[in-house]
Amino acid sequence: MSEVLSTAAFDERIATREAKIGIVGLGYAGLPLAMAFAEAGFDVTGVDLSAERVLAIREHRSYLVDVPAQRYRGLDARLQATTDYAAVSELDALTICVPTPLSKTRSPDLSYIVSAAESVAANLRPGQLVVLQSTTYPGTTEEIVLPILQQSGGEVGSDFFLGYAPERVDPGNKQWTIRNTPKLVAGVTPECRRRTELLYREIVDTIVPTSSPMVAETAKVHENTFRAVNIALANELALMCDRLGISAWEVIEAAATKPFAFLPHFPGPGLGGDCIPIVPHYLAWRLREYGYSAQLIEAAHEINARMPLYVVQKVADALNEVSRPIKGSRILLLGMAYKADVHDTRESPSFEVMRQLLQRGGEIVFCDPWVPWVELDDARHETLEWNADTVSSADCLVVLTPHREFLERPLWDSAQLIVDTRNIVPPETSARVTRI
Ligand SMILES: NC(=O)c1ccc[n+]([C@@H]2O[C@H](COP(=O)([O-])OP(=O)(O)OC[C@H]3O[C@@H](n4cnc5c(N)ncnc54)[C@H](O)[C@@H]3O)[C@@H](O)[C@H]2O)c1
Numbered sequence: 131m132s133e134v135l136s137t138a139a140f141d142e143r144i145a146t147r148e149a150k151i152g153i154v155g156l157g158y159a160g161l162p163l164a165m166a167f168a169e170a171g172f173d174v175t176g177v178d179l180s181a182e183r184v185l186a187i188r189e190h191r192s193y194l195v196d197v198p199a200q201r202y203r204g205l206d207a208r209l210q211a212t213t214d215y216a217a218v219s220e221l222d223a224l225t226i227c228v229p230t231p232l233s234k235t236r237s238p239d240l241s242y243i244v245s246a247a248e249s250v251a252a253n254l255r256p257g258q259l260v261v262l263q264s265t266t267y268p269g270t271t272e273e274i275v276l277p278i279l280q281q282s283g284g285e286v287g288s289d290f291f292l293g294y295a296p297e298r299v300d301p302g303n304k305q306w307t308i309r310n311t312p313k314l315v316a317g318v319t320p321e322c323r324r325r326t327e328l329l330y331r332e333i334v335d336t337i338v339p340t341s342s343p344m345v346a347e348t349a350k351v352h353e354n355t356f357r358a359v360n361i362a363l364a365n366e367l368a369l370m371c372d373r374l375g376i377s378a379w380e381v382i383e384a385a386a387t388k389p390f391a392f393l394p395h396f397p398g399p400g401l402g403g404d405c406i407p408i409v410p411h412y413l414a415w416r417l418r419e420y421g422y423s424a425q426l427i428e429a430a431h432e433i434n435a436r437m438p439l440y441v442v443q444k445v446a447d448a449l450n451e452v453s454r455p456i457k458g459s460r461i462l463l464l465g466m467a468y469k470a471d472v473h474d475t476r477e478s479p480s481f482e483v484m485r486q487l488l489q490r491g492g493e494i495v496f497c498d499p500w501v502p503w504v505e506l507d508d509a510r511h512e513t514l515e516w517n518a519d520t521v522s523s524a525d526c527l528v529v530l531t532p533h534r535e536f537l538e539r540p541l542w543d544s545a546q547l548i549v550d551t552r553n554i555v556p557p558e559t560s561a562r563v564t565r566i
Contacts, residue, residue, distance in 0.1 A: 134289055135222065135257025137321070143222055144328050147171040151329075152224030154246050156183050156211065158404065158474070159263060159297040160227030162196050166308045166333040168209040175221060176211040187211035195472055195500075196301055218253035223329050225261045226250070226275075227297065231408065238267055238412050240274060247278040254282040254290055259325045261293040262343075265350055265409055267416035271343035272318060287319030293326030294343035296350035302472040312336040316346040354409035355427060360395040361406070362430035365437050368397035368566050377565065379553045397566055399530050399551040400437035400479030402468025407434070407477045438482035441528065441566065444549045445487065448564045449526055452547060457491030462514070462524035465531020466498045473500045480530045481506055495524070499535040518544040527561075529554060 135143070143149035149172060153164040156178040168174045178184055186193050188211055190202035202209070210217075218224060228242035243264055250260060260279060262271050271294040276286060284290045295315045300306055313334040317323025327337050340346045364382065371378040378397055386394040401407040410431065414424035446456055468478035475481070480496070484506055487494050495514055496504070503512045514520045516535055521527065521544040529536070532552040542548065542559040550565045557563075 140222065140257065140259070140325060141328060144332065147332075149222040149329075150175065150220055152177060152218060152221040154178075154218075154224060154226045154250065155228035155242075155264075156180075156187065157227065157229070158194060158196070158301050159299055160225070161187075161194055162299060162308060163225060163227060163263070163333075164209060165197055165201055165205075168205045170332050172208065172332070174209050175217050176209065177213070177215060177217060178211065179213060181213055184211040184213050194301075195474075196299075215249040215253050218250055219255045221255070221258065223259040223261070223325070224250065225263045225295070227263045229404075230264045230266050230412070232411055236411050237415050240266065240270065243270065243274060244278065247275045251279050251282045254279060254284065256284065256289055257291075259291040259293065259322070259329060261295050261326050261329070263295050263297050265296060265354070265405060265412070266347060267351065267412040268344045268348045269416065270347060271316075276318060287321050291317065291319075291322040291325050293317040293322050294346050295326055295330060296346055298350070298353070301474060302469070308333055310335055312338050314338050314340055314346045314349055316340045316343040318343060348413070351409050351413040354405050355413055355430075357395075358401060358406050358410045358434065359426055359430040360393070361398070361401060362433040364395040364397045365400075366433050369433075369440065372566070379565065396553070397551070398437065398479075399441045399483060399566075401434045402476070402478040402480075403474065404476045437566075438479045439486060441479075441483050441530075441549065441551055442486040442490070444551075444564055444566055445526055445528055446490075448547050448549050448562070451562070452525075454525060455491075456487060458493065459525040460493045460495065460523065461487055462520065462527045463487075463494065463496040464498070464527060464529045464536055465533055466496055466501045466504050466513075467531050467533070470532045471500065471534055475501055475504060478531075483528065483530060484511075495520075498531065499533055516541070521545050 151167045151172045151174045153160045154177045156176045164174045164176045192199040226246050228246045231239050233239045262275055286292050298311050313330050315326045315337055317326050330337055368378040382394050385392055410427045414427045417424050449459055466475050466480045484494055497514045497516050497520055518541050521541045526547040527545045529550040529552050532554045542555050542561055545561040548555050548561050548563045550563055553565055555563050
């Protein structure tokens with residue numbers, strides 16, 4: 131390796147914004163991060179295998195809800211994008227934000243991290259800081275990424291630097307941004323951590339260092355697991371309240387008046403999104419290697435995964451009350467996105483609800499102001515408009531995603547029958563309403 135960027139030189143380049151920053155993987159996590167560094171005054175190069183995304187950035191087109199086209203204004207030429215990893219050799223620091231999905235057998239698929247790390251290693255330059263930001267199981271930074279980078283011949287902590295700084299973005303959330311969401315940072319060596327901290331200080335108000343990458347990796351997966359387990363608890367409460375003949379929503383609102391030691395979570399049609407349904411399996415999978423079975427994670431998964439079928443049962447019961455079977459009934463699903471006010475349909479439970487209702491012979495249509503069309507089992511379904519005709523022509527409405535359009539323009543009185551999995555339909559509506 132040629133001469134390493136000294137500590138003082140690295141610090142100086144960050145302080146003067148001369149440092150060149152790279153972001154590998156320009157999706158929900160990577161693109162807002164690239165924007166944040168560019169807005170802070172750095173020259174940023176995004177590297178993505180998708181020529182389509184690279185072109186969209188070059189043409190200042192938006193492809194993510196959190197990054198509208200107007201955010202490109204004022205960046206001048208500070209944000210570049212390429213599919214060519216050769217650009218990595220020009221960078222002082224880079225962050226890897228590639229996907230970490232599950233394989234078909236629900237085990238971690240680190241192939242994106244491995245491939246990105248290999249491409250970075252092939253272009254590693256002395257003194258470079260590489261930070262992994264993808265969500266992953268404890269041990270990934272030091273056991274998977276480090277050996278790949280070491281193949282370039284350098285020593286970590288002197289020739290190159292490796293950190294971990296987990297992503298915490300909540301897409302669509304206007305209150306908690308990259309700037310005001312505290313950032314966990316860790317390094318393989320103290321100097322790796324110091325450089326990682328220095329880098330993120332430029333765009334984040336509060337930095338929280340941890341003693342090792344494994345602590346930060348575990349903290350991140352624990353955050354998502356906390357949510358998955360609490361949602362499962364709320365879902366189980368809904369199943370129990372159904373037996374008791376009372377409203378789970380009223381129970382939770384009542385419990386939430388306790389000013390301490392209770393954090394309200396609410397039931398719904400199941401888990402969705404790129405993180406909560408997936409990340410707990412990363413933790414459970416890793417712990418199996420240590421002979422530990424993460425029972426609470428498994429139980430939470432089972433309860434959450436059962437919810438779409440429970441919704442289907444509620445639809446069948448509601449239709450039964452008006453002497454109709456699912457077969458032949460026109461059922462309007464409200465919302466295919468996994469949560470309110472986003473385009474993202476990844477892992478959305480709406481798909482399983484749709485699949486199950488189609489299998490039972492229903493005529494299934496959907497309305498989602500954020501999702502123009504969906505593909506399910508090779509068939510394409512297009513959204514209907516949110517208007518009184520759409521609503522009144524359905525035998526049953528199923529509220530799955532509480533988009534603000536449904537709240538701001540309520541059309542519930544045009545409906546005959548509603549199954550509400552989000553408790554957004556007001557009690558005074560004239561339609562027959564079943565809540566989960
Ligand atoms: N989406 C979220 O809300 C969220 C929140 C917290 C954490 N995360 C984590 O952030 C990471 C990235 O997720 P995302 O939602 O941004 O994914 P994404 O699918 O939106 O984007 C990933 C991007 O990486 C690119 N890519 C894949 N392999 C590549 C490679 N070898 N080299 C260069 N580019 C490559 C893809 O083309 C894509 O543009 C994941 O670990 C995820 O769990 C995501």
